[in-house]
Amino acid sequence: MQAEVFDTPDAAVSDIPDGATILVGGFVSAGTPSNLILALKQTGQTGLTAVANNIGLGDLLDELCEDRQLAKVIATFAIRASGTRSSRFEAQYRAGEAELELVPQGTLIERLRAGGAGLGGVLTKTGLGTTMAEGKQTLELDGERWLLERPLRGDVALLKAWRGDRHGNLQYRLAGLNFNPVMATAADLVIAEVEQIVEPGEIPPESVGTPAIYVDRLVQCEPIPVRWDG
Amino acid sequence: MQAEVFDTPDAAVSDIPDGATILVGGFVSAGTPSNLILALKQTGQTGLTAVANNIGLGDLLDELCEDRQLAKVIATFAIRASGTRSSRFEAQYRAGEAELELVPQGTLIERLRAGGAGLGGVLTKTGLGTTMAEGKQTLELDGERWLLERPLRGDVALLKAWRGDRHGNLQYRLAGLNFNPVMATAADLVIAEVEQIVEPGEIPPESVGTPAIYVDRLVQCEPIPVRWDG
Amino acid sequence: MTNATPPAGLSRELIALRAARELEPGWVVNLGIGLPTLVAGFVEPSDNILFQAENGILGYSGISESDFDSDLINAGGQPVDLVPGASFFDTADSFAMIRGGHIDAAVLGGLQVSEQGDLANWYVPARGGGSVGGAMDLAVGARKLIIAMAHVTREGEPRIVEACDYPLTAERCVDVIITDLAVIDVTESGLMLRERAPGITAAAVEEWTGAALLIPDDVPEMSL
Amino acid sequence: MTNATPPAGLSRELIALRAARELEPGWVVNLGIGLPTLVAGFVEPSDNILFQAENGILGYSGISESDFDSDLINAGGQPVDLVPGASFFDTADSFAMIRGGHIDAAVLGGLQVSEQGDLANWYVPARGGGSVGGAMDLAVGARKLIIAMAHVTREGEPRIVEACDYPLTAERCVDVIITDLAVIDVTESGLMLRERAPGITAAAVEEWTGAALLIPDDVPEMSL
Numbered sequence: 033m034q035a036e037v038f039d040t041p042d043a044a045v046s047d048i049p050d051g052a053t054i055l056v057g058g059f060v061s062a063g064t065p066s067n068l069i070l071a072l073k074q075t076g077q078t079g080l081t082a083v084a085n086n087i088g089l090g091d092l093l094d095e096l097c098e099d100r101q102l103a104k105v106i107a108t109f110a111i112r113a114s115g116t117r118s119s120r121f122e123a124q125y126r127a128g129e130a131e132l133e134l135v136p137q138g139t140l141i142e143r144l145r146a147g148g149a150g151l152g153g154v155l156t157k158t159g160l161g162t163t164m165a166e167g168k169q170t171l172e173l174d175g176e177r178w179l180l181e182r183p184l185r186g187d188v189a190l191l192k193a194w195r196g197d198r199h200g201n202l203q204y205r206l207a208g209l210n211f212n213p214v215m216a217t218a219a220d221l222v223i224a225e226v227e228q229i230v231e232p233g234e235i236p237p238e239s240v241g242t243p244a245i246y247v248d249r250l251v252q253c254e255p256i257p258v259r260w261d262g
Numbered sequence: 263m264q265a266e267v268f269d270t271p272d273a274a275v276s277d278i279p280d281g282a283t284i285l286v287g288g289f290v291s292a293g294t295p296s297n298l299i300l301a302l303k304q305t306g307q308t309g310l311t312a313v314a315n316n317i318g319l320g321d322l323l324d325e326l327c328e329d330r331q332l333a334k335v336i337a338t339f340a341i342r343a344s345g346t347r348s349s350r351f352e353a354q355y356r357a358g359e360a361e362l363e364l365v366p367q368g369t370l371i372e373r374l375r376a377g378g379a380g381l382g383g384v385l386t387k388t389g390l391g392t393t394m395a396e397g398k399q400t401l402e403l404d405g406e407r408w409l410l411e412r413p414l415r416g417d418v419a420l421l422k423a424w425r426g427d428r429h430g431n432l433q434y435r436l437a438g439l440n441f442n443p444v445m446a447t448a449a450d451l452v453i454a455e456v457e458q459i460v461e462p463g464e465i466p467p468e469s470v471g472t473p474a475i476y477v478d479r480l481v482q483c484e485p486i487p488v489r490w491d492g
Numbered sequence: 493m494t495n496a497t498p499p500a501g502l503s504r505e506l507i508a509l510r511a512a513r514e515l516e517p518g519w520v521v522n523l524g525i526g527l528p529t530l531v532a533g534f535v536e537p538s539d540n541i542l543f544q545a546e547n548g549i550l551g552y553s554g555i556s557e558s559d560f561d562s563d564l565i566n567a568g569g570q571p572v573d574l575v576p577g578a579s580f581f582d583t584a585d586s587f588a589m590i591r592g593g594h595i596d597a598a599v600l601g602g603l604q605v606s607e608q609g610d611l612a613n614w615y616v617p618a619r620g621g622g623s624v625g626g627a628m629d630l631a632v633g634a635r636k637l638i639i640a641m642a643h644v645t646r647e648g649e650p651r652i653v654e655a656c657d658y659p660l661t662a663e664r665c666v667d668v669i670i671t672d673l674a675v676i677d678v679t680e681s682g683l684m685l686r687e688r689a690p691g692i693t694a695a696a697v698e699e700w701t702g703a704a705l706l707i708p709d710d711v712p713e714m715s716l
Numbered sequence: 717m718t719n720a721t722p723p724a725g726l727s728r729e730l731i732a733l734r735a736a737r738e739l740e741p742g743w744v745v746n747l748g749i750g751l752p753t754l755v756a757g758f759v760e761p762s763d764n765i766l767f768q769a770e771n772g773i774l775g776y777s778g779i780s781e782s783d784f785d786s787d788l789i790n791a792g793g794q795p796v797d798l799v800p801g802a803s804f805f806d807t808a809d810s811f812a813m814i815r816g817g818h819i820d821a822a823v824l825g826g827l828q829v830s831e832q833g834d835l836a837n838w839y840v841p842a843r844g845g846g847s848v849g850g851a852m853d854l855a856v857g858a859r860k861l862i863i864a865m866a867h868v869t870r871e872g873e874p875r876i877v878e879a880c881d882y883p884l885t886a887e888r889c890v891d892v893i894i895t896d897l898a899v900i901d902v903t904e905s906g907l908m909l910r911e912r913a914p915g916i917t918a919a920a921v922e923e924w925t926g927a928a929l930l931i932p933d934d935v936p937e938m939s940l
Contacts, residue, residue: 156380158633259560338848380593462577475520
């Protein structure tokens with residue numbers, strides 16, 4: 033039950049294959065694995081599917097579009113209505129070079145949770161009567177209509193936490209949790225960047241946000257500050 | 263957003279009506295609201311449905327059977343296979359005086375979570391091909407069979423935490439979490455017994471196990487030690 | 493509906509202020525990105541309103557003026573200050589809170605609202621793609637849904653319409669619409685004009701509204 | 717199957733010891749109530765096996781000899797000691813871990829196991845009612861399911877049967893059966909005798925087994 037500790041983010045992501053589905057933790061600037069995203073850019077792998085809350089909101093995920101690494105994005109924020117700022121992803125999406133699957137945020141997290149928790153799906157009212165329900169099964173139960181949402185998993189998850197211990201336990205700070213703890217459960221290979229690597233026992237058992245067994249790889253690095261001002 | 267603070271457990275549960283469905287947190291001795299259970303015994307209310315992990319495993323829930331207050335129990339542990347020890351509930355169940363709905367533990371918590379999270383149900387493999395699937399809908403999706411489990415909610419939840427602040431935030435200790443955080447989300451009236459009531463801000467925001475908005479009533483009392491030795 | 497210019501109504505700040513008046517003491521409130529985030533600046537601390545940010549915060553008081561901490565932001569990416577008794581949680585727990593009906597009110601922006609209270613606020617057909625965020629879950633889950641938006645588009649087209657032609661966020665979800673011109677309730681009988689912006693007549697509101705509007709005999713002017 | 721007395725095989729402790737040998741270094745393991753809890757006492761600390769308790773602990777090392785803390789118990793209600801790097805979580809997260817396939821192995825007790833690996837372990841028809849706990853989720857979710865049980869009932873009836881007549885815990889879930897008489901693998905071709913308890917012949921195991929048993933030419937005796 034040891035997580036593998038890597039010296040650099042580049043080394044931690046070097047064997048991610050072309051075409052992989054990658055869960056990317058974080059919400060705009062909070063809990064976002066920017067070092068791992070930039071390392072993934074260095075690999076040059078292509079045909080990737082990124083699952084993330086947002087792309088092009090000050091996050092660095094849009095950097096992967098510079099070399100057209102993203103074939104598809106599954107996200108909640110992607111193309112801004114106002115059009116005041118554009119992203120590389122937006123340009124590639126408009127050119128038909130990259131695909132977009134927009135998912136309501138509460139549904140995205142439940143699909144990921146189902147993927148990690150061995151559930152075959154959940155029933156939600158979110159999206160009923162909208163384009164999000166197209167092609168999906170609805171069930172009527174006791175006179176109420178529900179939309180069936182199916183699980184979502186990744187080949188790889190890229191996470192950001194505050195501290196990690198050598199077993200792989202992760203501790204988050206403030207609103208840095210967001211998608212990270214659930215994504216940790218829903219990928220075959222889980223890679224976390226942390227600000228500090230500590231010895232097992234230094235993170236109090238009550239403060240572990242992601243238990244060790246979910247984390248395969250750890251890398252300690254200075255967080256890269258990003259910011260989005262709307 | 264103030265939780266109402268009561269002086270005694272008796273006062274905190276005095277208005278629970280006959281026939282209420284009551285979610286009872288805890289797992290055997292951990293995180294079990296024994297003071298509130300005994301207070302509920304004092305009320306003498308009858309026709310109650312209790313939803314709890316266990317009854318008759320050293321917990322005090324079985325005390326409610328002394329005066330036949332429980333019409334039904336929804337639980338994961340109820341009648342022991344060995345028969346070496348019996349409970350009042352077991353006697354009443356055998357006499358046809360109390361009903362039992364046995365639910366797999368992972369399904370019980372998902373049903374409660376769905377009840378609190380606005381989900382219409384979840385699909386699980388747990389229980390497929392067993393008596394637990396009787397009368398329930400199954401779905402075949404992409405060649406896999408799933409059992410549909412529906413939400414479960416209570417009129418009241420009785421919880422136990424370590425500390426509570428005057429807003430209603432709860433902090434748990436060790437393995438005292440178990441069913442409590444999810445049950446907090448799935449009842450109309452949530453009553454928590456805590457070992458200490460503190461001022462808002464004393465529980466660090468990262469250590470809040472149940473956010474304030476879920477908790478209606480707080481009562482500070484010495485925990486009643488219970489133990490089960492199998 | 494005309495090609496004339498709509499009358500000058502409330503500023504964005506005053507729309508936010510008026511939306512803040514819809515919130516009751518002790519409520520838990522989620523604010524959408526854009527105009528709605530301004531609402532946090534217009535509540536009285538004594539009202540003990542708790543703001544929830546869907547990225548995992550309960551209990552922020554408003555936009556922070558201090559140093560930026562990238563891990564302490566609201567759903568719009570803005571730095572926030574916490575109140576004593578705040579808490580953090582992950583996205584699954586946050587949307588359990590939202591979808592499960594534990595949020596008293598959400599204030600969201602709108603592109604269109606229909607007579608039945610259908611909301612469209614995530615997709616501009618001319619732009620495509622879209623950004624849905626937590627809007628669909630908030631529309632379904634919030635006990636009271638307040639839409640704060642401009643009464644008409646930049647082109648002078650009504651945003652309050654018989655039926656939305658933009659893709660929906662959710663059906664029959666809106667309770668109140670607050671615009672630069674009016675406060676309108678979505679009722680069982682239809683859209684009901686509750687208040688006019690200062691200097692705006694009920695007739696003007698009706699003129700710039702693309703759906704039938706129930707107008708009581710006496711429609712008070714907002715007090716701001 | 718006879719009315720004779722079955723031969724004396726392993727004690728409960730030795731069954732637990734033999735079950736412990738099925739666990740590989742670094743695995744995450746859940747132990748059922750009763751006999752399986754003894755397994756924790758038979759693993760080498762150097763193997764870094766992490767025990768998970770479904771009530772919300774990852775990383776307990778064994779039954780505690782120190783003071784009883786009612787909030788620090790395993791699923792059998794027993795006090796436990798923690799290893800450095802342990803963590804706590806709630807029941808929802810615990811069963812996400814179990815159902816989601818994140819547990820390498822579970823050791824559970826059994827009442828009956830069928831030829832196909834069906835398990836019955838929660839309901840004794842003569843007693844009724846039952847206690848299912850986390851057994852159904854563990855049977856479905858654990859990557860390797862090890863059943864540790866007496867080879868026959870107190871009345872001398874085989875527990876390993878063609879088809880369970882007790883209500884099932886789950887279908888086709890068992891990987892290995894460890895009893896006082898033998899280690900038996902559930903394989904594609906059927907039940908395969910892997911090891912005999914000391915002094916127990918393959919013929920004796922077959923005699924007390926109520927289902928077809930594949931017996932290789934050389935069935936080694938367990939080394940304990």
